Amino acid sequence: MGETGSKFNHSRWFSKNHRRVLCLGLKSSGKSAITASLTSNFPRAAKPLPEIGCYKFKVAKYTIAFYDLKGDEQSKFFWRHHFEGSQGVIFVIDLSDMNSFENAKQVLKELMNDLLLKDLPFLVIGNKIDLSQRYNKETVMGMLDIQREKEWELILTCAISGEGVIDGMKWLLEKMNSVS
Template sequence: MKYLSNGPPPPRPEYDVVCIGLTGAGKTSLLSRLCSEGSDGIVPTTGFSIKAVPFPNAILNVKELGGADNIKKYWSRYYQGSQGVVFVLDSASSDEDLEAARNELHSALQHPQLCTLPFLILANHQDKPAARTPNQVKKYFELEPLARGKRWILEGSTTDNMEAVKESFGQFISLLEDKDTEPARI
């Protein structure tokens, strides 16, 4: 009879992902909570930050890019090497901000370095009264025609329900692991 060794478990796969979205969408808060860091005193990211976010079956090295207007124009400089994209939007934002987020997501979905990658789109701040549902976001952002043939997930999120956020990231990791599916390009 053979026994398994008691050595260290095999290393978890690591994926490099970029996290984008407008200022105030909640990128930093969600990532901090996923890393079990406190969410007190969180300030908008200026430039970028990198966090290794551990999950049971993988580690995501997340490069979070600040969402301010003076930073967005440099986002594409940080796309190289990314294996996936997390796009966070404030589902309770003004129509004007939602339109800006829509434009940024459309640009990302069509960017040559990102267009074949899996996307996790989080409609954040679902706990706010003005929040639009994921279905409303999908319709408003015209995701069905734009993202046809791509691998993407759209989920609602809030820092009040981190279990649901972890489930969304679990689905995203499945897309990252599924390298055999080559999506159609738009």
């Protein structure tokens, strides 16, 4: 008999040093720029498959399978197909576009409550701080107004210069290690 549904045993397919991370967020928030910053800073662990948004790189002894998914309405519909087996979530918000902020907040809230993601650590990235210098961590925390028992963190980044990106990834890796 094959394994079905949520009983699928991922540990059979992924070694204990593999971590699977979802990178989600609205269109143009900077997910691919963050992915580029990470893949240029960490050694590649396999050839990327950009057509499915999958990149593999190594951080210390861990191989990260990093899913940079598109954020347009049509693509968002398929995010769920990638949820199962993931161990950490990055959610990117464009801080230079306040018109999309409430929508981003709503999408983030839904993801944090999703049955398949609700126990995972979330790294919320407030991106494009080079274009939005009036926001600091405290103000963005207040604007997000997130009540969550499970681990989450906010980090402000500029994906173009790489500021904050590695620190964020290291935080997420540490939290994934403590729950897996």
